[in-house]
Amino acid sequence: MRLKIFIYQLLILAFIIILWEFSSKAVPKVFLAPASVVFPLLVDIWLTNLDIYTHLYTTGFEILLSFGLATACGLLLGFILGTWRLLRDTYEPILSALYAVPSVVWYPLLLLFLGLDVASKIAFAFILSFFPITLTTMQGVSNVDKVLVKAAYSMGASKLTVFYKVVLPASLPIILSGISTGLALCVTGVIVGEMLGGIRGLGVLIASAATLFETAHYFVYTIIVIVIALLVNQIGKLFERLSWRS
Amino acid sequence: MTTHLIEVRNVTKIYGSGSKSVVALQNVNFEVRENEFFTIIGPSGCGKSTLLNLIAGLDKPSSGEIVIDGKKVDGPNPELMAVVFQEYALYNWRTVLSNVEFGLEIRGVSKVERREKALNYIKLVGLSGFEDKYPFQLSGGMKQRVALARALALETKVLLMDEPFGALDEQTRLILGMELTRIWEETKKTIVFVTHSLSEAAYLSDRILVMSARPGRVKKIIEVDIPRPRDPNSDEVNRVKAMVWDEIKDESKRMMEVAL
Numbered sequence: 001m002r003l004k005i006f007i008y009q010l011l012i013l014a015f016i017i018i019l020w021e022f023s024s025k026a027v028p029k030v031f032l033a034p035a036s037v038v039f040p041l042l043v044d045i046w047l048t049n050l051d052i053y054t055h056l057y058t059t060g061f062e063i064l065l066s067f068g069l070a071t072a073c074g075l076l077l078g079f080i081l082g083t084w085r086l087l088r089d090t091y092e093p094i095l096s097a098l099y100a101v102p103s104v105v106w107y108p109l110l111l112l113f114l115g116l117d118v119a120s121k122i123a124f125a126f127i128l129s130f131f132p133i134t135l136t137t138m139q140g141v142s143n144v145d146k147v148l149v150k151a152a153y154s155m156g157a158s159k160l161t162v163f164y165k166v167v168l169p170a171s172l173p174i175i176l177s178g179i180s181t182g183l184a185l186c187v188t189g190v191i192v193g194e195m196l197g198g199i200r201g202l203g204v205l206i207a208s209a210a211t212l213f214e215t216a217h218y219f220v221y222t223i224i225v226i227v228i229a230l231l232v233n234q235i236g237k238l239f240e241r242l243s244w245r246s
Numbered sequence: 247m248t249t250h251l252i253e254v255r256n257v258t259k260i261y262g263s264g265s266k267s268v269v270a271l272q273n274v275n276f277e278v279r280e281n282e283f284f285t286i287i288g289p290s291g292c293g294k295s296t297l298l299n300l301i302a303g304l305d306k307p308s309s310g311e312i313v314i315d316g317k318k319v320d321g322p323n324p325e326l327m328a329v330v331f332q333e334y335a336l337y338n339w340r341t342v343l344s345n346v347e348f349g350l351e352i353r354g355v356s357k358v359e360r361r362e363k364a365l366n367y368i369k370l371v372g373l374s375g376f377e378d379k380y381p382f383q384l385s386g387g388m389k390q391r392v393a394l395a396r397a398l399a400l401e402t403k404v405l406l407m408d409e410p411f412g413a414l415d416e417q418t419r420l421i422l423g424m425e426l427t428r429i430w431e432e433t434k435k436t437i438v439f440v441t442h443s444l445s446e447a448a449y450l451s452d453r454i455l456v457m458s459a460r461p462g463r464v465k466k467i468i469e470v471d472i473p474r475p476r477d478p479n480s481d482e483v484n485r486v487k488a489m490v491w492d493e494i495k496d497e498s499k500r501m502m503e504v505a506l
Binding site for chain 2: 147151155
């Protein structure tokens with residue numbers, strides 16, 4: 001069954017690549033570089049152009065750092081708001097409203113304050129993923145079935161024990177799904193940030209290839225981003241599988 | 247000589263304040279004897295679960311007091327009483343064994359000893375062989391057996407049960423009722439059992455407290471002196487059921503009128 005699905009997925013992928021190859025014949029080269037040019041170029045860049053590793057390293061560093069910071073801050077604030085009713089009722093509307101603002105509007109300000117290099121990307125990706133992590137953690141913690149808590153109290157558990165033996169494990173699946181969403185948003189934030197203005201990174205490469213109409217290069221970098229996104233998605237799923245619910 | 251293990255004295259519970267306040271319980275007085283199977287029955291919304299929560303120390307009365315084994319209740323006391331909830335309240339990330347060990351773990355009982363006790367009570371509720379299953383792999387009746395084993399493992403004098411079989415189908419209820427009787431006889435506990443089922447009350451209890459509709463008050467306490475083992479379909483049990491129904495039907499009607 002799984003093998004069958006895998007084969008079908010490969011077939012779809014092959015179909016897309018063939019469609020891509022043929023449709024690129026029908027439009028000017030600037031619009032669509034054919035697969036037969038893009039894949040050899042990808043191999044060539046990978047093997048001969050060592051610069052790509054610097055850019056990859058920068059992008060990876062930005063993703064990891066922003067994700068780490070957003071997770072740490074989001075979990076902390078989410079736990080506090082989740083356990084403390086008054087604070088939650090006070091700040092939840094503000095957080096939700098801020099979350100609804102398209103984060104990209106903050107980016108010019110971040111560039112101004114933090115400059116064109118990595119700091120502004122990290123801050124931008126942080127803003128993007130901090131909110132969903134905080135809000136899901138808060139919801140996970142505050143929605144724990146009350147009777148589970150009551151049962152623990154009836155067995156003599158202290159508040160602290162209830163938190164780490166009941167509330168934490170009970171909300172873990174939701175918290176982990178929030179973290180997984182946050183990770184995906186960090187990748188988006190970093191790439192978008194780099195594309196909108198930066199010095200190093202995959203997004204910078206994509207933006208400059210696009211501006212210079214180097215369509216084949218543009219596709220090569222885009223494929224690399226897709227591969228990173230798929231990898232990150234798998235890591236996110238791994239996070240979710242850590243919980244007892246699966 | 248019968249001694250009163252639990253004394254509920256003039257207990258009133260009011261929720262909310264001002265014009266929106268609701269009197270859930272008003273001047274409730276009764277005693278539960280040692281080793282007794284004591285049932286509280288009443289129309290839904292009469293405050294019977296509230297009353298059980300107060301006895302369990304999970305909530306505080308607005309006035310009055312509850313004394314158990316000579317001590318005033320002012321919080322949960324897992325050395326003295328264990329609680330079983332209608333919703334099972336099992337921890338899904340723990341196995342059956344680990345769920346049953348939970349209370350002992352909090353008490354600080356050593357690993358070896360709590361394992362031994364847990365296995366013992368899992369056997370008593372008839373779940374041997376399921377120790378390593380997770381709650382979501384079990385049926386409702388089995389889940390409630392786990393919750394019962396967890397409460398029994400605390401080895402308390404008092405067992406408080408809040409509509410424990412309320413979410414189960416009738417056959418499972420009957421079977422669990424029979425087993426609860428057996429366990430109660432073996433462990434010599436004092437059980438306070440909240441239910442809305444007339445059959446359960448008549449078939450299981452030594453005494454039945456019938457509560458009035460809101461505000462919850464003691465309407466009547468009915469002695470059930472049918473010898474055990476009882477047949478749930480016998481004439482005696484049906485007669486008690488009819489007596490309870492006589493007391494409760496007007497209250498249920500009143501409650502429905504309030505709701506409408």
